Amino acid sequence: MEALSYKFMQHALLAAIIGGAGCGIIGVWVVLLHIPFIGVAMSHAAFAGAIVGLLTGVSPLLLGLLACIGAAALVGPAADRTDSDPNLSLGVIFSILVGIAFLGMGLMEGPKSEALSLLWGSILTLDASDIWMLAIATGMAAGFSVLFYHELRAVIFSRVIAKSTGIPEKGLFYALLFICGTTITLNLNTIGGLLIFSLIVNPPSAALQITYSLGRMLVYSAAFAVASCLIGLALSYLFNAPTGAVIVLVSGGILLVSVALSPKRRQRRAAY
Amino acid sequence: MPLEAMSKHLRRSSTDPQVHPAVELEQVTLAVNGTPIIHDVTLSIARGEFVLVLGPNGAGKTTLLNLINGLRHPSGGEIRVFGDALRSSSAKHIRRRIAYLPQDVAVDTRMPITVRGVVSIGRLAHKPLMARLSRRDRAIADEAMTLVGISDLANRPFGHLSAGQKQKVSLARALCQQAEIMLLDEPLSNLDPRAQRDVCDAIDGIHGQTGKSILLVTHLLETVPRSADRAVIMRQGTFSGKVDIRKIYDADFRHGLYSGLVDTQRPKDATP
Numbered sequence: 001m002e003a004l005s006y007k008f009m010q011h012a013l014l015a016a017i018i019g020g021a022g023c024g025i026i027g028v029w030v031v032l033l034h035i036p037f038i039g040v041a042m043s044h045a046a047f048a049g050a051i052v053g054l055l056t057g058v059s060p061l062l063l064g065l066l067a068c069i070g071a072a073a074l075v076g077p078a079a080d081r082t083d084s085d086p087n088l089s090l091g092v093i094f095s096i097l098v099g100i101a102f103l104g105m106g107l108m109e110g111p112k113s114e115a116l117s118l119l120w121g122s123i124l125t126l127d128a129s130d131i132w133m134l135a136i137a138t139g140m141a142a143g144f145s146v147l148f149y150h151e152l153r154a155v156i157f158s159r160v161i162a163k164s165t166g167i168p169e170k171g172l173f174y175a176l177l178f179i180c181g182t183t184i185t186l187n188l189n190t191i192g193g194l195l196i197f198s199l200i201v202n203p204p205s206a207a208l209q210i211t212y213s214l215g216r217m218l219v220y221s222a223a224f225a226v227a228s229c230l231i232g233l234a235l236s237y238l239f240n241a242p243t244g245a246v247i248v249l250v251s252g253g254i255l256l257v258s259v260a261l262s263p264k265r266r267q268r269r270a271a272y
Numbered sequence: 273m274p275l276e277a278m279s280k281h282l283r284r285s286s287t288d289p290q291v292h293p294a295v296e297l298e299q300v301t302l303a304v305n306g307t308p309i310i311h312d313v314t315l316s317i318a319r320g321e322f323v324l325v326l327g328p329n330g331a332g333k334t335t336l337l338n339l340i341n342g343l344r345h346p347s348g349g350e351i352r353v354f355g356d357a358l359r360s361s362s363a364k365h366i367r368r369r370i371a372y373l374p375q376d377v378a379v380d381t382r383m384p385i386t387v388r389g390v391v392s393i394g395r396l397a398h399k400p401l402m403a404r405l406s407r408r409d410r411a412i413a414d415e416a417m418t419l420v421g422i423s424d425l426a427n428r429p430f431g432h433l434s435a436g437q438k439q440k441v442s443l444a445r446a447l448c449q450q451a452e453i454m455l456l457d458e459p460l461s462n463l464d465p466r467a468q469r470d471v472c473d474a475i476d477g478i479h480g481q482t483g484k485s486i487l488l489v490t491h492l493l494e495t496v497p498r499s500a501d502r503a504v505i506m507r508q509g510t511f512s513g514k515v516d517i518r519k520i521y522d523a524d525f526r527h528g529l530y531s532g533l534v535d536t537q538r539p540k541d542a543t544p
Contacts, residue, residue, distance in 0.1 A: 032383060147402045154393045157385060158377045164341060165449065166367030166397045212429040214384045 003237050011126040012243070015134055016229030019123075019191050022138030023199035024225030025145055026183045028218050029176055031204040032156050035086050038075070038177075039200050041094040042184040043193025045071040047116070048097040051104035065185055071097065072181020076174035086177065123191050123233070123243050130190045137186035144179050145218060152176060153214050195244045199225050202251035206258035209265070224254050292355030294319045294453050294485035295340055300349035302339060309335050310346070310509045317487060319452070322479050322499055325489040326515065326529070327506035333489035334375060336506070337455045340487070342366045353453065367397040371451035373442050375458040381431030387441050388426045391417055394448030416448040419481055420474045436467025440474050447478060454478070456488040460495055468495040475499075493526040505529075 003009045030036055049067025053060035071093050078089035145152065154162040155169045155176070162169040187196050203224035207217045232247030239246075259265065295317040302310040310332050317323050327333050338344040340351060342358055351358040353369055371394065394416070395409040417423045420440050425433065430441065439459055446454055459475065460468045476499040479486055489506075490496065496503075503515040519525040 032380070034380075150392075150396060150399075150403075150405065151401060153385065153389065154396060157383055157390065157393065158379055160374050160377050161393060161445070163343065164367070164372040164374060165393055166364045168401075208382065208384060212384050212386060214389075217384050 008124055008126070009233075009237070011128070011131055012123050012233055013230070014131050015123050015126050015190055016233050016247075017226050018131065018134045018138050019187050020199060020225040020227075020229035021222040022134065022141045022183050023187060023191075023196055024203045024222035025138070025141045025218055026180045027200035027204040027225065028207070028214075028221045029145070029152070029156070030180055030200045031208065033086065033176075035090060035177075035180075036197070036201045037087055037090050037094070038180055039184055039193065039197035041090045041097075042068050042071065042181050043188055043196065044094055044101065045097045046185060046188050046193075048101035048104070051101050051108065055104050055108055064188070067097065068185035068188070069178075069182055072178045072185065073174075075181065076170075076177040080170070123195070123229075123247075126190050133186050134190055137183045141179060141183045142222075144175070148172060149215070156214075192244060195247055198248040198251050199228065202248075202255045203228060206251075206255040209255075209258040209262035212264075224258075225251070228254055291319070292352070293317060294321070294354060295487065296350075296352040296355075297340070298350045298352075300339060300346045300351060302335060302344065303347045308509055310339065312510055313349070315504070315511065317453075317485050319485055320483040322486040322488070322497070322501045324496060324500045324503035324515075324517075324520075325487065325506050326491070326493060326503055327489070328491050331491075331506045332509040333491075333506055334457050335509075337372065337457050337487070337489060341370055341372045341455055343372075364397075367449070367451070369451050370453045370455060371397075371446035371449040373446045373454070373456045373459055375461065377442075379430070379438075383431060385430050386426070387417070387422060387428050387430055387433070388413060390430050390441050391444045391448050394445045394450075397449045397451070412450065413444075413448050416444040419447060419477060420444040421477070434467065436463050436470050439463060439467070439471050443471070443474055443478065447482070451484075453485045453487070456486065458490055458492075459488065460490055460492050465495065468492070472497045493520065493529060496520060 004013065030038055045068045046064035049064040050060035052058075052067070053063035056063075074093055075086055075089050078093065079086040082089065151162070151167050151172055154165060154167055155172050159169045159173060162172075184196055184200070191199075204217065204221040206224050207220035211217050211220060228251035229247055232250040233243060235241065235250065236243040236246040293316045295315070297313050297315045300310060300313045301308065313336065315323075325333055325336065335344065339346055340353075340358075342361070342363065345359065353361065353366070358366065388410075391413045392405055392409065395405055395413060399405075399409075414423070414426070417426055420443050422437065422440050422444060425437060425441070430438065433441065443456075443459070446456075456475065459471055463471060472495055475486070475488070475497040478484065479497070479499045488497065488500070498521070500517055500520075502517050503520060504511050505513045505515060515529065520529075
């Protein structure tokens with residue numbers, strides 16, 4: 001309890017709850033759309049934007065966020081225009097942005113730590129504005145998922161069926177990819193690209209092991225992500241270990257436990 | 273609920289003052305990059321009529337359904353649904369009148385959704401965005417499942433079903449849309465003979481109980497629904513003849529018809 005008297009720990013605790021919930025929610029869509037690569041692509045988009053910001057004298061954080069939002073908005077239309085998988089368009093966007101980042105780093109003199117911080121983040125160095133940013137991201141992800149729940153379920157099930165039922169599937173699909181991208185973006189500066197990647201993949205994968213309901217999957221995934229963050233934060237404080245790495249390992253541990261206890265796994269075994 | 277009362281619920285009587293055919297196609301043409309895909313197709317489907325369109329793969333059957341469904345737009349000619357020109361109808365209006373069962377929709381079998389969830393997608397045709405499903409929507413979904421004979425599967429995960437069961441779920445989903453017209457695209461393909469017969473029986477049940485207008489396209493002649501009123505042959509993008517629907521259940525006639533269909537589709541210089 002003594003740890004909670006520190007301001008940085010209070011902020012970290014809030015970030016763990018709010019950021020974890022947001023990542024857990026969008027992680028469900030990321031996993032069901034089979035696009036976990038979006039986490040890596042968005043963090044490198046931020047990195048490329050920040051490098052360009054450092055080169056041009058514009059705020060690296062601002063350009064990093066803009067690069068991410070631009071990339072997130074491009075994923076859906078690029079996939080549809082080229083009649084390809086969103087993963088492929090993410091890969092193309094990622095490769096171009098990494099090219100831009102490396103070109104900028106080659107041209108740049110001096111330290112690049114400000115740009116690199118967007119890739120790694122730090123949950124222990126947050127201030128109130130960072131918490132607000134996380135709250136906006138999580139509110140956006142949760143609001144979109146709840147309001148358009150039935151439509152999104154239909155679009156994820158089959159875009160063809162959704163379209164033939166009169167659902168504006170293209171707009172919703174693009175909006176979903178955009179929301180996933182921007183939620184990741186708004187989390188980048190606070191909890192970092194590596195941590196986000198684990199939080200958008202491990203908790204929803206764990207939730208998928210134990211339910212056949214999309215609604216419950218959203219709730220379980222958010223709960224597992226928050227639990228990963230809180231347990232990881234506590235363990236890292238107790239053992240003086242790197243917080244991000246411990247959170248990643250805890251989320252992996254929760255996934256392993258859910259696989260071991262999965263009723264689906266038992267049903268699959270019984271079927272063979 | 274008795275089947276008769278149920279079918280009235282699912283039927284949704286038309287209130288048009290004038291009795292127009294359900295679907296009218298008048299010299300409809302579709303060309304892509306100058307190549308005609310559909311040319312000079314004229315067809316009228318009366319209210320409550322069940323029409324089969326028979327033809328080999330590549331004859332333009334799916335494209336024809338996409339034109340009637342408003343998913344593609346003709347280059348020439350006119351399509352009318354209950355007397356209203358399709359091009360002047362809104363997408364939402366079309367979806368309320370036409371239910372579409374697409375062919376071979378790729379669905380992720382790990383998607384956390386039950387049979388009831390899939391069937392309920394049909395109700396979204398009647399809902400504004402962000403609306404919740406009401407008790408009445410759930411009752412209509414239950415009725416559709418009962419009529420198709422899959423009530424016992426309602427809470428089963430969709431991914432656990434056999435191909436035949438999935439096709440019946442798709443039929444219930446289309447039925448749940450409460451549209452007056454059903455377009456069924458190759459509903460029997462990729463099914464074993466027993467599942468084909470089951471699905472045919474379900475389609476016959478829908479037609480018999482609800483009196484909906486049905487247009488079913490298929491390249492399979494061995495098993496066709498017995499309640500069809502007439503059949504037309506489609507080859508190379510246009511209608512090339514009618515078939516006496518009574519003869520279609522005769523194996524020798526079917527064999528001759530199928531050989532004819534394949535022969536006409538084969539390039540002239542190809543070796544037999």
